[in-house]
Amino acid sequence: MIFFRSSNLSREDYFITTKVWNTEQGYDKTLKAFENSLKRLKLDYIDLYLVHWPKIEPFFETWKALERLYDKGLIRAIGVSNFEAHHLDRLMTKANVxxxxxxxxxxxxxxxxxxxxxxxxxxxxxxxxxxxxxxxALKEPALKKIGKKYGKTPAQVILRWHIQNDISIIPKSEKPDRIRENADIYDFELSREEMLIIQKLNRGERVSHAPDVVYVRTEPEEF
Ligand SMILES: NC(=O)c1ccc[n+]([C@@H]2O[C@H](COP(=O)([O-])OP(=O)(O)OC[C@H]3O[C@@H](n4cnc5c(N)ncnc54)[C@H](OP(=O)(O)O)[C@@H]3O)[C@@H](O)[C@H]2O)c1
Structure with missing residues (x-):
């Protein structure tokens, strides 16, 4: 896991993200889960730590734990995952960060x-x-056609579309060639028309659960 130890790169050259799992949410449990992550990863800080899912009760305690770890400098940035507008609105009623x-x-x-x-x-x-x-979406003819124009694969076209939409990306591949391919997207630019063609592929179709579908109640905690 901690491959930088066997490379010439230093810890600062890596941006490491992890998250608190649904069943570990809550104030004390999150602090413990974070400590365990540091131990497992053999690290002394995390660059970005996320709350995995919003619909967990109690809701605010996990964030309070992240704020504490952030204040102590053990996390460089704190964030959330799968939070829709109403979850963010609720979080902001009590969040300091x-x-x-x-x-x-x-x-x-x-x-x-x-x-x-x-x-x-x-x-x-x-x-x-x-x-x-x-x-x-990789088999979409429109993506193949756009990619051909730039000598890029459909995957590269999709990733470039994200970047031009100001979206940060974390594509996953187990294959070194594909990891290199997925990083090679900074030497071409999609036109406005091509961006719109990709936008029109929208089917409102998820590959996983909608945020409000996953619901977990952990042990009640006062905060
Ligand atoms: N926060 C959350 O709730 C949440 C939920 C799901 C996922 N994630 C995270 O999101 C990241 C990526 O998500 P994901 O793995 O679900 O989906 P993804 O990155 O959209 O797709 C990964 C799949 O695409 C293949 N692939 C990758 N690059 C390719 C390329 N250039 N050409 C063709 N196929 C390619 C991979 O196969 P090979 O490995 O065989 O190349 C793998 O099957 C992961 O780090 C994951 O942990 C977060």
Whole structure:
């Protein structure tokens, strides 16, 4: 896991994100989960720590724990995942520190436009999870056609579309060639027309659960 120890790069050259799992939410449990993550990763700080899912009760305690870890300098930035506008609105009623990032399912079949605009207003970075839709859209003829023009693959076209929409991306691949391919997207630019063609692939179709579908009640805690 901690490959930088066997490379010439230093810890500062890596940006490491992890998150508190649904069943570990709550104030004390989050502090403990974070401590365990540091131990497992053999690290002394995390760059970005996220709350995995919004619909967990009690709701505010997990965020309070993240704020404490942030104040102590153990986390460089704190954020959320799968939070929609109403979850963010609720969080903001008690938060002292706003999330730096909201990690959301986002790909051509589910571009999450409206939420993107709301995040922009709040100055929260929109980060796409499953940015390739787990491969679902890669066979789209429109993406192949656009890619051919630039000598790029459909995956590269999708990732470039995200970047031009000001969306941060975390594509996953187990294959070194594809990891290199997914990073090679900074030497071409999609036209406005091509951006619109990709925008029109929107089917409102998720590859995973909607945020409000997952509901977990952890042990009640007073805060
Ligand atoms: N916050 C959350 O709730 C949440 C939920 C889901 C996922 N995530 C995170 O989001 C990240 C990515 O999501 P994901 O893995 O679900 O989906 P993804 O990155 O959209 O797609 C991954 C799939 O696409 C393939 N792939 C990758 N690059 C490719 C390329 N250039 N050409 C063709 N196929 C390619 C991969 O296969 P190979 O590995 O065989 O290359 C894998 O099957 C992960 O870090 C994951 O942990 C977060």
């Amino acid at each position: 706003l999330p730096a990032v909201d990690q959301l399912e986002t790909h051509p079949y589910f571009p999450n436009h409206l939420l993107h605009r709301y995040l922009e207003e709040l100055d929260i970075v929109h980060q796409a999870w499953s940015p390739l839709g787990r491969g679902a």
